[in-house]
Amino acid sequence: MKLRRSRVLVVCVLCACLFEPLAEAQEKSVRPGINKPFENPDVKEFIKKFEVESREIFTKREEIVAACKLKPGMVVADVGAGTGLFTRLFAVAVAPKGKVYAVDIAPEFIRHIEKTCDAAGIKNVLGVVCSESSAKLPPNSVDLVFICDTFHHFEYPLKTMKSIHEALRPGGQLILIDFHRKKGESTDWVMNHVRADQDVFMKEIVSCGFKADGEEKILKENYFVRLKKVEAKKVESGERAQGLGLIFESLHMTAVATECGSSNAMWMRWAGK
Numbered sequence: 119m120k121l122r123r124s125r126v127l128v129v130c131v132l133c134a135c136l137f138e139p140l141a142e143a144q145e146k147s148v149r150p151g152i153n154k155p156f157e158n159p160d161v162k163e164f165i166k167k168f169e170v171e172s173r174e175i176f177t178k179r180e181e182i183v184a185a186c187k188l189k190p191g192m193v194v195a196d197v198g199a200g201t202g203l204f205t206r207l208f209a210v211a212v213a214p215k216g217k218v219y220a221v222d223i224a225p226e227f228i229r230h231i232e233k234t235c236d237a238a239g240i241k242n243v244l245g246v247v248c249s250e251s252s253a254k255l256p257p258n259s260v261d262l263v264f265i266c267d268t269f270h271h272f273e274y275p276l277k278t279m280k281s282i283h284e285a286l287r288p289g290g291q292l293i294l295i296d297f298h299r300k301k302g303e304s305t306d307w308v309m310n311h312v313r314a315d316q317d318v319f320m321k322e323i324v325s326c327g328f329k330a331d332g333e334e335k336i337l338k339e340n341y342f343v344r345l346k347k348v349e350a351k352k353v354e355s356g357e358r359a360q361g362l363g364l365i366f367e368s369l370h371m372t373a374v375a376t377e378c379g380s381s382n383a384m385w386m387r388w389a390g391k
């Protein structure tokens with residue numbers, strides 16, 4: 119009996135070892151080239167794009183910050199912080215004891231945020247240059263992650279969201295703002311630039327251990343949704359073998375990498391969601 123159990127254990131460990139690299143290998147970039155403009159960005163040019171009255175996100179920034187319901191002392195991560203539009207506003211909202219991680223793949227943006235915070239006497243911002251597949255935040259350290267106009271820039275959304283899940287504390291919140299993408303309604307620019315609509319993005323995020331937790335109707339061109347971290351135990355439904363979880367994960371990764379429509383739906387059926 120003991121021998122049988124240890125054989126099962128060995129098989130499980132082998133499966134996990136085999137599937138882990140498979141899963142890693144299978145998340146291909148869902149949008150190669152989307153971040154080309156952020157390689158050596160001219161920060162001044164991007165300020166003109168991100169911090170202008172013609173951008174809904176900018177004109178509604180105060181409403182957006184209010185809807186985040188931040189409290190002093192909270193730890194917030196602005197993932198895809200860009201020129202720091204929200205980082206600076208969040209820093210004031212959580213001061214004096216709270217802090218904000220400004221996270222971006224572009225070191226030039228992080229340097230700019232650190233410089234402007236210094237100049238404004240804002241001392242509770244920490245810059246993080248992250249990678250394309252991880253937010254590089256300390257585990258269990260953040261109360262709220264804010265992703266504005268950035269999810270559609272994630273080339274490896276599942277790995278990135280997994281890293282965000284790990285960075286959030288139990289019960290941690292996630293706020294997602296992105297463009298509505300509707301055939302016949304959205305501009306050609308949005309249809310071409312944003313790879314998928316709200317439903318697809320939500321399914322991807324939920325599959326990484328989050329649940330929807332409401333929506334604020336304060337924007338027109340964009341949506342504002344809240345999500346909450348679900349603890350790993352609930353995601354994996356009890357004692358389900360890790361190998362099985364990895365099979366689902368690698369299937370989902372293939373689905374996202376190939377096409378987010380039909381193959382994703384197929385995975386959802388497989389996973390019984």
Ligand SMILES: C[S@@+](CC[C@H](N)C(=O)[O-])C[C@H]1O[C@@H](n2cnc3c(N)ncnc32)[C@H](O)[C@@H]1O
Pocket residue numbers: 153156168175197198199200201202203204221222223224227248249250251252253265266267268271272273274278
């Ligand atoms: C359209 S900008 C939005 C900037 C800011 N959130 C705003 O709304 O003003 C997208 C930002 O996401 C960053 N980005 C792209 N992929 C990323 C990733 N995997 N992790 C973190 N930031 C990323 C880009 O460098 C860029 O600064």
